Amino acid sequence: MLTEERHQLIRDQLAADGKVLAGELASRFGVSEDTVRRDLRELAKAGQLRRVYGGAIASAPFAAASVGQRSGHAVEEKARLARAAVGLLVAGDFLFI
Structure with a gap:
């Protein structure tokens, strides 16, 4: 081989x-x-x-993937995380999931 x-x-x-x-x-x-x-x-x-x-x-499975490629990964989990985090954010805060 x-x-x-x-x-x-x-x-x-x-x-x-x-x-x-x-x-x-x-x-x-x-x-x-x-x-x-x-x-x-x-x-x-x-x-x-x-x-x-x-x-x-x-090595880092998503390191080479673009943000666009990663955005479609684990969508439901990200949505649950966002719903849980929304109460912790104040005006002007930014959360990247």
């Missing part, structure tokens, strides 16, 4: 699960854990994940 193929599969699993484990990836890809650790280092250097002991976690 090519490096870029592994990188894409790692990104896909991070998007789905939020984390990856080096040992599981090595078994899945049929490569050594050293190879997986190298892949994770490269992806971390590119800002695509954050290394943790034994694997990696997704």
Whole structure:
């Protein structure tokens, strides 16, 4: 399997699960854990994940998304939060949810 193929599969699993484990990836890809650790280092250097002991976690899922893209996320939860917060606001206050 090519490096870029592994990188894409790692990104896909991070998007789905939020984390990856080096040992599981090595078994899945049929490569050594050293190879997986190298892949994770490269992806971390590119800002695509954050290394943790034994694997990696997704880096800030919404960091690259624009405000317009994020505005449609968790709409009902944001509406509930806004209804709860409205009583705490005074004239001139601004609340960004």
